[in-house]
Amino acid sequence: MMLLIPLLRRFRWRLPLALALGAAGSLAGLSVIALVNRLIAGTASPDAPTMALIALLLAGVFGFGFAAQAMLTALGHRVVCEMRTATVKRLLDTDVERLEAIGAPALYATLTKDIAAVGQAFNRLPFIFSNGVLVLGGFLYLGWLSWQLFLLSAAAVGLGVAAAYGWVSAMRRLMIEVRETDDRLFAGYRGAVEGRNELALNTARKRVFHRHDVTGAAEHARDTETRADRYWVLSLSWTALVILGLIAGIFAAGEGLGLPRAHTAGFVLVLMFLRMPLNDLVGTLPILLSGSVALAKVEALRLEPHRAEFGGEQAAPAALPTHGPLLSLSGIVYDHPAQGDEPGFHLGPVDLTVRAGETLFIVGGNGGGKSTLLTLLAGLRRPSSGSIRLAGLEVTEERRGWHREQVSAVFSTPHLFDRLVGPGGQLDEELAQAFLRRLRLDRKVTLDGDRLSDIRLSQGQRKRLALLAAVVEERPILLLDEWAADQDPVFRRFFYEELLPELKRGGRTIVAVSHDDRFFHLADRVLRCDAGVLTPWSETPAQPVQAAQ
Numbered sequence: 244m245m246l247l248i249p250l251l252r253r254f255r256w257r258l259p260l261a262l263a264l265g266a267a268g269s270l271a272g273l274s275v276i277a278l279v280n281r282l283i284a285g286t287a288s289p290d291a292p293t294m295a296l297i298a299l300l301l302a303g304v305f306g307f308g309f310a311a312q313a314m315l316t317a318l319g320h321r322v323v324c325e326m327r328t329a330t331v332k333r334l335l336d337t338d339v340e341r342l343e344a345i346g347a348p349a350l351y352a353t354l355t356k357d358i359a360a361v362g363q364a365f366n367r368l369p370f371i372f373s374n375g376v377l378v379l380g381g382f383l384y385l386g387w388l389s390w391q392l393f394l395l396s397a398a399a400v401g402l403g404v405a406a407a408y409g410w411v412s413a414m415r416r417l418m419i420e421v422r423e424t425d426d427r428l429f430a431g432y433r434g435a436v437e438g439r440n441e442l443a444l445n446t447a448r449k450r451v452f453h454r455h456d457v458t459g460a461a462e463h464a465r466d467t468e469t470r471a472d473r474y475w476v477l478s479l480s481w482t483a484l485v486i487l488g489l490i491a492g493i494f495a496a497g498e499g500l501g502l503p504r505a506h507t508a509g510f511v512l513v514l515m516f517l518r519m520p521l522n523d524l525v526g527t528l529p530i531l532l533s534g535s536v537a538l539a540k541v542e543a544l545r546l547e548p549h550r551a552e553f554g555g556e557q558a559a560p561a562a563l564p565t566h567g568p569l570l571s572l573s574g575i576v577y578d579h580p581a582q583g584d585e586p587g588f589h590l591g592p593v594d595l596t597v598r599a600g601e602t603l604f605i606v607g608g609n610g611g612g613k614s615t616l617l618t619l620l621a622g623l624r625r626p627s628s629g630s631i632r633l634a635g636l637e638v639t640e641e642r643r644g645w646h647r648e649q650v651s652a653v654f655s656t657p658h659l660f661d662r663l664v665g666p667g668g669q670l671d672e673e674l675a676q677a678f679l680r681r682l683r684l685d686r687k688v689t690l691d692g693d694r695l696s697d698i699r700l701s702q703g704q705r706k707r708l709a710l711l712a713a714v715v716e717e718r719p720i721l722l723l724d725e726w727a728a729d730q731d732p733v734f735r736r737f738f739y740e741e742l743l744p745e746l747k748r749g750g751r752t753i754v755a756v757s758h759d760d761r762f763f764h765l766a767d768r769v770l771r772c773d774a775g776v777l778t779p780w781s782e783t784p785a786q787p788v789q790a791a792q
């Protein structure tokens with residue numbers, strides 16, 4: 244509910260108005276039934292004024308009902324739209340580490356399934372409300388018709404609801420289980436799409452993948468959903484049974500109490516009329532329950548609370564130096580969490596000072612912690628201990644946004660956006676065109692304003708475009724994770740011997756993860772990161788790096 248309350252607050256005038264119109268429509272409907280009842284009982288005659296009143300009430304049923312439902316469904320769609328954009332904004336504001344812990348399948352499941360489920364439930368609310376008003380008003384009218392029969396009906400319906408409560412709770416538990424299976428299913432969908440080449444090559448792998456990663460989860464969802472639906476149809480049949488049983492009981496009780504037949508028949512007519520909204524209410528249960536399970540799931544992700552502003556571009560607390568120490572890590576320790584029986588990865592303590600304008604290469608074996616170190620230098624991860632200083636200032640929580648805004652990065656598997664973004668959102672198109680030519684991509688990709696014509700490229704070309712996107716950000720610190728690994732030998736040489744020095748001359752401070760020892764002499768410094776420990780690089784075993792070199 245916490246998620247919906249701020250949204251509902253925004254529509255605080257429209258919502259009560261729509262609900263009032265809905266209530267008016269339902270009450271007009273009940274009044275028609277009451278009038279028909281009087282016609283049956285003979286206390287009213289079908290003369291012109293009565294029929295005119297019925298026509299007026301029917302117009303009210305139609306007009307109020309239409310206006311209320313149109314308003315409420317429009318409101319429902321607005322709430323769903325805002326929930327979509329708000330959830331993505333919350334995701335954008337959430338730490339990389341938290342998103343990693345949640346995992347991509349669970350995030351996709353929430354963005355697609357949960358928001359749709361909440362939307363569907365929300366769009367049912369108008370009908371639930373109008374049916375609720377009908378049932379409530381109907382029972383009040385029944386009380387007015389005969390308080391004895393009303394007490395009998397209320398007791399029967401109360402007992403019926405109490406008996407069905409356990410089924411509804413069981414249904415909710417099963418729906419939670421179904422939703423947990425969805426995360427596994429989404430992992431399977433992702434494997435089928437992203438692993439398409441590997442799967443297409445190997446029939447045995449395809450079979451194993453299909454059996455273990457898709458069929459298992461799909462069959463578990465099917466079984467659980469079938470059990471949940473059994474409770475639902477049980478509730479539907481139970482509702483029919485309670486109402487029909489009550490109708491039979493009402494006749495017997497009416498006789499026992501000596502009430503006139505016409506009186507009892509009127510009572511039964513109202514009960515028959517209420518059967519439909521009651522049935523609708525029970526019929527909506529699965530949608531409502533899956534909406535509430537989805538809402539709980541979104542909240543369980545613990546994304547950052549929603550805020551409209553993007554932040555991050557706050558005033559710089561200090562100008563960056565053009566020489567001397569720029570970015571320092573002291574005593575930095577970072578622990579990747581353990582997974583099952585597998586121990587986590589421990590990096591550090593790392594003491595390192597990157598000087599302004601320096602070109603620093605980080606080398607080391609696979610899984611040594613180089614990428615983790617780059618993300619710490621970028622301010623994307625919170626170290627377990629130690630401190631980071633930028634331009635001599637400690638990077639506190641408030642300054643993390645400022646730190647990140649000084650860094651451009653090309654990670655080892657970069658995501659390409661088809662728009663280039665310059666400083667403060669203003670792209671220097673001349674710079675972008677010139678660098679596109681330098682990257683020898685101008686025949687492959689064209690720039691229309693800030694928009695790239697095509698991002699369906701080879702791996703090496705993708706990396707070049709990612710470098711273009713990073714360079715046009717015009718930020719002082721550039722982090723590159725094995726950038727040259729996908730480049731052909733000619734371009735690789737061009738990158739190390741011309742592009743990097745050019746960027747350095749332009750004032751960039753560059754930290755690049757590299758395995759290209761042929762070009763190590765072009766760096767100002769080379770460090771090795773192995774098993775989470777940073778040491779100076781040399782052909783011979785090395786000593787730990789000293790702080791602030």
Ligand SMILES: Nc1ncnc2c1ncn2[C@@H]1O[C@H](COP(=O)(O)OP(=O)(O)OP(=O)(O)O)[C@@H](O)[C@H]1O
Nearest residue numbers: 343579580588607608609610611612613614615616
């Ligand atoms: N998100 C994560 N969650 C848990 N462990 C992780 C995560 N990312 C990396 N690790 C672990 O941290 C260790 C270091 O990974 P990292 O990617 O920093 O190494 P690397 O030196 O860049 O390796 P490579 O040269 O192969 O790219 C690895 O053992 C990896 O399993």
